[in-house]
Structures are given as C-alpha cells and as structure tokens.
Amino acid sequence: MAKEIDNLWREVRELSLGTKIERLDSPPSPVKFLRDYVSQSKPCVISNAIAHWPALKLWSDPAYLSRALSNDLVSLHLTPNGCADAVTPVGDRDDLCFASAHVEKVLFPEALQAVQSSCKGKKVGYLQQQNDCFRTEYSTVGLDCDGDISWATEAFGCSPEAVNLWIGTEHSVTSFHKDHYENLYAVVSGEKHFLLLPPTDVHRLYIEQYPAANYSYNRDTEAFKLEVGEPMRHVPWCSVDPYPSSENEASERLKYPLFFNGPKPFHCTVKAGEILYLPSMWFHHVSQTPGDGGYTIAVNYWYDMQFDIKYAYFNFLQSLSYKSSSLNPILSWREDEDWESSDAERNSD
Amino acid sequence: MAKEIDNLWREVRELSLGTKIERLDSPPSPVKFLRDYVSQSKPCVISNAIAHWPALKLWSDPAYLSRALSNDLVSLHLTPNGCADAVTPVGDRDDLCFASAHVEKVLFPEALQAVQSSCKGKKVGYLQQQNDCFRTEYSTVGLDCDGDISWATEAFGCSPEAVNLWIGTEHSVTSFHKDHYENLYAVVSGEKHFLLLPPTDVHRLYIEQYPAANYSYNRDTEAFKLEVGEPMRHVPWCSVDPYPSSENEASERLKYPLFFNGPKPFHCTVKAGEILYLPSMWFHHVSQTPGDGGYTIAVNYWYDMQFDIKYAYFNFLQSLSYKSSSLNPILSWREDEDWESSDAERNSD
Numbered sequence: 001m002a003k004e005i006d007n008l009w010r011e012v013r014e015l016s017l018g019t020k021i022e023r024l025d026s027p028p029s030p031v032k033f034l035r036d037y038v039s040q041s042k043p044c045v046i047s048n049a050i051a052h053w054p055a056l057k058l059w060s061d062p063a064y065l066s067r068a069l070s071n072d073l074v075s076l077h078l079t080p081n082g083c084a085d086a087v088t089p090v091g092d093r094d095d096l097c098f099a100s101a102h103v104e105k106v107l108f109p110e111a112l113q114a115v116q117s118s119c120k121g122k123k124v125g126y127l128q129q130q131n132d133c134f135r136t137e138y139s140t141v142g143l144d145c146d147g148d149i150s151w152a153t154e155a156f157g158c159s160p161e162a163v164n165l166w167i168g169t170e171h172s173v174t175s176f177h178k179d180h181y182e183n184l185y186a187v188v189s190g191e192k193h194f195l196l197l198p199p200t201d202v203h204r205l206y207i208e209q210y211p212a213a214n215y216s217y218n219r220d221t222e223a224f225k226l227e228v229g230e231p232m233r234h235v236p237w238c239s240v241d242p243y244p245s246s247e248n249e250a251s252e253r254l255k256y257p258l259f260f261n262g263p264k265p266f267h268c269t270v271k272a273g274e275i276l277y278l279p280s281m282w283f284h285h286v287s288q289t290p291g292d293g294g295y296t297i298a299v300n301y302w303y304d305m306q307f308d309i310k311y312a313y314f315n316f317l318q319s320l321s322y323k324s325s326s327l328n329p330i331l332s333w334r335e336d337e338d339w340e341s342s343d344a345e346r347n348s349d
Numbered sequence: 350m351a352k353e354i355d356n357l358w359r360e361v362r363e364l365s366l367g368t369k370i371e372r373l374d375s376p377p378s379p380v381k382f383l384r385d386y387v388s389q390s391k392p393c394v395i396s397n398a399i400a401h402w403p404a405l406k407l408w409s410d411p412a413y414l415s416r417a418l419s420n421d422l423v424s425l426h427l428t429p430n431g432c433a434d435a436v437t438p439v440g441d442r443d444d445l446c447f448a449s450a451h452v453e454k455v456l457f458p459e460a461l462q463a464v465q466s467s468c469k470g471k472k473v474g475y476l477q478q479q480n481d482c483f484r485t486e487y488s489t490v491g492l493d494c495d496g497d498i499s500w501a502t503e504a505f506g507c508s509p510e511a512v513n514l515w516i517g518t519e520h521s522v523t524s525f526h527k528d529h530y531e532n533l534y535a536v537v538s539g540e541k542h543f544l545l546l547p548p549t550d551v552h553r554l555y556i557e558q559y560p561a562a563n564y565s566y567n568r569d570t571e572a573f574k575l576e577v578g579e580p581m582r583h584v585p586w587c588s589v590d591p592y593p594s595s596e597n598e599a600s601e602r603l604k605y606p607l608f609f610n611g612p613k614p615f616h617c618t619v620k621a622g623e624i625l626y627l628p629s630m631w632f633h634h635v636s637q638t639p640g641d642g643g644y645t646i647a648v649n650y651w652y653d654m655q656f657d658i659k660y661a662y663f664n665f666l667q668s669l670s671y672k673s674s675s676l677n678p679i680l681s682w683r684e685d686e687d688w689e690s691s692d693a694e695r696n697s698d
Binding site: 306307310 | 353356357361365383391547666
C-alpha cells in the first residue's frame with residue numbers, strides 16, 4: 001500500500017501541481033478560475049486583486065483602526081506561545097491535547113494593543129475569531145473591503161458562507177489543518193506565509209484524536225492555565241509541526257518520517273494586495289510577518305465546497321492505512337525515488 | 350481493502366451522483382457547466398441543445414444523406430455480430446481477444462445500405478470511425494451541425510480535439526470502456542442508450558489485457574475471419590458484458606460479481622435533439638434504437654481532459670487490488686449493505 005500511496009503523491013505533482021504555486025497578475029474570469037483551479041483542486045496566488053479596497057491603504061495605520069473601531073467589542077485570543085488551535089503538552093505527564101486559546105471580549109483598541117505587545121512565552125494576542133467575525137464584530141469597517149470576491153462568487157454560484165478578519169504578529173502561528181470550505185485569503189497588511197500539502201498527502205500529517213483543552217488567563221497573576229475540558233471531547237488534528245525547535249527536531253523527524261522525508265510542502269508568501277486561493281481539503285500551516293503598522297491583517301472568504309468525487313476519493317484514501325509492504329521499515333519510495341530535500345524553508349518564497 | 354472500496358462506491362453516489370443522471374432543459378452557462386458537472390465529474394443530459402442544427406431535420410431522410418454524400422468515401426466497419434471493439438472468443442480454444450472490425454472505404458450510399466441491411470450473426474455494418482471522421486470523411490455535410498458545442502468550448506477553453514459521426518442500428522453495440530476525453534455526445538436521429546459507471550467503480554469492470562485481433566471480411570464467400578495480430582499486442586479492456594445471453598448469464602454473474610451484485614449502473618437514454626455530457630474516465634456501454642430513417646445518428650465532440658487530482662486519484666485506486674479481508678469470499682458490502690438490484694434494465698430510462 002505504501003508504494004501506491006507514494007505514487008499518488010508523485011503523480012499529482014508531476015501531472016498537475018508542479019513544484020510551485022501558480023501566480024496570476026490579475027483576477028481570473030470565473031470560467032478560468034473554475035477550469036484551471038477549482039476543478040483541479042489547485043491553489044493559486046492572485047496579484048492586483050484588491051487594489052480598489054480602501055483597507056489596503058487605511059489599515060496599515062493602527063490609529064485609523066483604533067479610532068474607527070473605538071467602541072466595538074471584539075474577540076481577543078490569548079495564548080502563552082502564539083499557538084492557538086494546536087497540539088500542545090498538558091498536565092503533569094505532558095500528554096498531548098488540542099489547545100484552544102483563552103478568548104475574551106474587549107474593546108478593539110485594547111485588543112490591538114494586546115496583539116502588538118505580544119511576547120512569546122509570556123502572552124501572545126491574536127484576533128482570529130472564525131465565526132464570520134468580519135461581518136459581525138468588525139462591521140463598522142466593513143465598507144473598507146468588498147463584501148465578497150466577485151469573480152469567486154460568480155464561479156461558486158453563492159455568496160461567502162463566512163468572512164473572517166485576522167490580525168496578528170510574527171508570534172502567532174496556525175498549525176497544519178484543513179477546512180471544509182473553498183478559501184479566498186486576502187492579505188491587507190504585512191505578509192502571510194503558507195505551507196501547503198494537497199489532500200492526497202493526508203497520511204503525511206499523522207492526524208490523531210486529541211482531547212480538547214482550553215487556556216484560561218488570569219489577569220491578576222498574568223498566568224495561563226491549560227485544562228482538558230469536561231466531559232472530555234476529542235478533536236482530530238494534524239500532529240506534525242513543520243518547524244520543530246532544534247532540541248525536538250531529531251525526535252520529530254523520527255516520529256513523522258512521511259512528512260519530513262517525503263516531498264517538500266508547497267510554500268508561498270502572500271503579500272498585502274494579494275489573494276491566495278486555497279482549495280478545500282488542502283492542508284495549510286500559516287505564519288506571518290508584520291507590515292508597517294506592526295501587525296499582519298488578512299480577510300478570508302469561506303465559500304461552501306462541493307462534496308463531490310474528489311471528496312469521496314479523499315475519504316477513501318484516508319480510510320486506508322499507510323503500510324510498507326517491504327520488511328524494511330524505511331519508506332518504500334526511498335528505495336527508488338529521489339525527492340527533493342524536505343526541509344521546509346521558512347519565509348523564502 | 351474491499352470494504353473501503355465498497356464505501357467509496359456508496360459515498361460518491363450518496364454525496365454527489367444520486368441515483369439518476371441529471372437533466373437540463375436548456376444548455377448551461379459555461380460557469381454552471383464547469384461548476385456543477387465538469388469539476389464534479391458528473392454526467393448530465395441537456396435538452397434543446399441542438400434545435401438549430403439543420404441536421405436534426407435533414408438527416409432522418411436517408412435519401413438526403415445519400416445524395417449529399419454520394420461521392421464521399423467513408424470508413425465502413427463490419428463485424429458478424431455488431432460487437433466491434435469488444436472482448437470476443439477467438440481460435441480453436443475460444444481464447445478471449447479484443448476484436449476490431451473489418452474496415453473498408455466505400456462510397457457513402459453503399460455504406461449506409463450496409464448499415465441498414467445489417468443482420469446479426471451474418472453481417473453488421475456500423476459507421477463509427479473515431480479519428481475525427483466528421484471533419485474529414487463527412488465534411489460535405491459539416492454545415493448541417495455546429496463545429497463545436499459553444500458553451501463547452503468556452504468552458505474547456507479550447508476547440509474539440511476530434512468530432513466523430515456514428516451511424517448504426519440496434520444491431521451495433523459498444524462494449525464498456527472509458528475515454529481520456531471530455532465527451533459531448535449529441536444524438537441527431539433515433540436514440541442512444543448508455544449504461545454508465547463512475548471512475549470510482551473501476552474494479553467492477555474487471556479490466557484485463559486482451560490480445561488485439563481483427564476481423565477480415567471476404568466479399569466472395571461472405572465470411573468473416575478473426576485473427577490475432579502479429580506481432581501480438583495487448584489491449585486493456587473491460588471484461589464485463591452487462592447483457593449476457595441467457596445461456597451465459599449464470600457463469601458471467603459468477604465471474605463478475607462486483608459488477609452484477611454491486612450498485613446498479615446509471616442508465617440514460619439520449620434522444621434526438623439531446624446531448625449527453627459524459628465526463629472523462631467514466632465507463633460507458635452504448636446501444637441504440639433507430640429513428641425514422643432506419644438508423645441512429647450521433648455526433649460526438651471530444652475535448653481534451655485535465656490530468657488533474659481526479660485522474661491521479663483514479664490511477665491510485667486502479668493500482669490497488671480489490672481484496673476481501675473477510676474469510677468469507679462474499680463481497681464485504683453484502684454483509685451490511687442493501688444495494689438496489691443490479692439488473693441493468695435495458696432501454697427503460
């Protein structure tokens with residue numbers, strides 16, 4: 001089975017994906033977008049796609065945003081290390097859990113201040129509420145952006161199901177996961193760095209069930225507590241951290257050989273003014289570099305996906321276990337393949 | 350493995366395909382065609398799609414065609430039984446081969462006469478040359494149809510790679526196979542009956558390698574000879590005949606249980622004036638009912654397919670063997686599933 005799955009990883013790259021994420025100089029027509037990207041489950045980065053948004057100029061100024069949203073309560077996500085929604089050690093025995101951030105509703109100027117003054121290891125703030133927050137919490141500045149991505153709306157035949165705003169710094173990272181949505185991800189300020197793996201590579205992420213846990217933050221002691229929820233609920237999540245600390249690197253590489261020794265993830269940096277089309281079911285890991293205002297801002301549009309033959313094939317693939325038929329525990333492709341080095345290069349597009 | 354493959358067959362039907370081929374009352378826009386059918390690898394039948402073609406009226410009159418094409422040489426395909434391009438017993442030991450028709454170039458009026466006077470078991474004529482014949486052999490009547498299907502051309506972003514004409518009778522049948530093209534299949538006279546299986550069902554067709562053989566026809570003795578070519582060449586082809594003779598039925602059902610006991614193939618009848626969109630890689634078996642002129646005429650447009658993630662998934666699936674993990678040789682789905690009866694109903698849409 002391992003050999004057949006390795007062949008799938010190779011073939012989807014050789015036939016369709018190539019080695020780099022495609023770039024378009026201007027928005028595609030709905031027909032081209034469907035034909036060349038959506039139908040083929042192929043990401044692309046589109047330049048000059050949001051040049052007409054007032055946000056592109058206005059939002060790099062923190063004073064503008066704080067003034068415009070001075071009376072708006074927003075959801076601030078707090079963690080000690082910037083890893084919200086991530087697999088994290090918990091408890092005395094360092095068992096792994098799926099940790100969610102401490103969330104509190106605060107006035108936007110205070111929230112932005114918390115983001116900008118983030119300090120890794122102490123307290124990292126991230127505005128990343130994913131429940132259509134741009135059209136609810138941030139409606140005051142709604143007219144600074146378009147309500148949808150018009151050519152995508154025409155292609156998908158529906159309006160976005162949710163529009164989310166993200167404001168963070170280099171301290172905030174989103175761990176590998178996939179979404180059941182077609183995603184148009186527009187960067188307004190700063191840069192976002194994506195590591196991408198196609199749905200065919202599901203075994204390489206080592207998805208496991210982790211107990212759901214939550215951070216809580218005590219303002220008085222300035223301390224975080226991480227506790228598994230009661231009753232215990234499990235969340236399937238990717239185990240792989242593509243950028244392990246140097247002390248963990250050797251053990252992580254041993255634990256997750258299909259990721260570290262297999263084909264290199266696609267990497268792309270999306271700059272202010274660009275949109276990433278991230279097809280549904282693609283695995284993505286996201287980090288960021290702040291712009292002039294000291295933060296990265298993005299707005300993403302989630303459109304309903306089609307649960308079609310591609311989705312059925314994905315579920316089939318995921319239902320199989322990756323087993324080497326050889327007696328040798330080394331990945332079967334290593335016997336006859338010569339993948340590029342899999343060292344994920346951070347921020348070097 | 351068997352259980353996982355069974356689940357794939359079920360899921361693609363439950364999530365996407367449903368139980369019937371969708372029907373549209375008029376041609377879709379290129380965007381709708383891509384979004385709802387091409388991207389999802391989902392067939393559909395479109396009515397009122399070729400009402401403006403002069404062929405729709407003119408071609409049911411054999412006198413018109415014979416007059417218009419009186420000086421044109423066309424490729425006439427002859428077999429004793431109407432099964433060209435089909436798995437057929439050959440030689441003293443009745444080994445199976447992949448048999449191609451005897452092909453001769455004759456003037457169209459003579460060819461049409463051969464088609465109309467077809468007699469199963471003796472000599473069956475079929476005009477079915479698949480090398481872009483409509484734009485070469487039949488160019489004299491080219492203006493009776495459109496040169497492409499305009500909304501499909503816009504959707505696929507290219508002109509048809511080949512356009513083929515088919516003139517046959519109820520004696521001619523095309524056995525199960527798949528094409529590496531997107532197919533727009535327009536019926537001009539009579540009816541075509543399709544049995545369809547999605548690419549996910551590849552194991553159910555029992556594709557095997559068969560030696561290529563050719564019929565040759567002797568005009569003097571009026572006898573066919575079937576001989577395996579030299580040097581021997583093998584052709585991968587579907588083994589299943591969905592309509593076995595009553596004497597063979599029991600043994601065929603035993604030989605091909607995944608076909609006969611699995612989910613029923615999709616069936617659709619395409620009438621004069623309608624177009625079937627047959628996605629690339631779908632397996633299809635085609636039979637026909639003549640119209641007023643005593644024959645069935647169709648024109649099909651082959652557009653280049655995308656070798657994308659769907660194609661990579663298909664190759665992956667095909668590379669796996671269907672093996673029941675249970676000790677019981679009965680198909681795993683039979684333990685807990687209740688598929689509809691798989692009796693393919695002929696001509697009952």
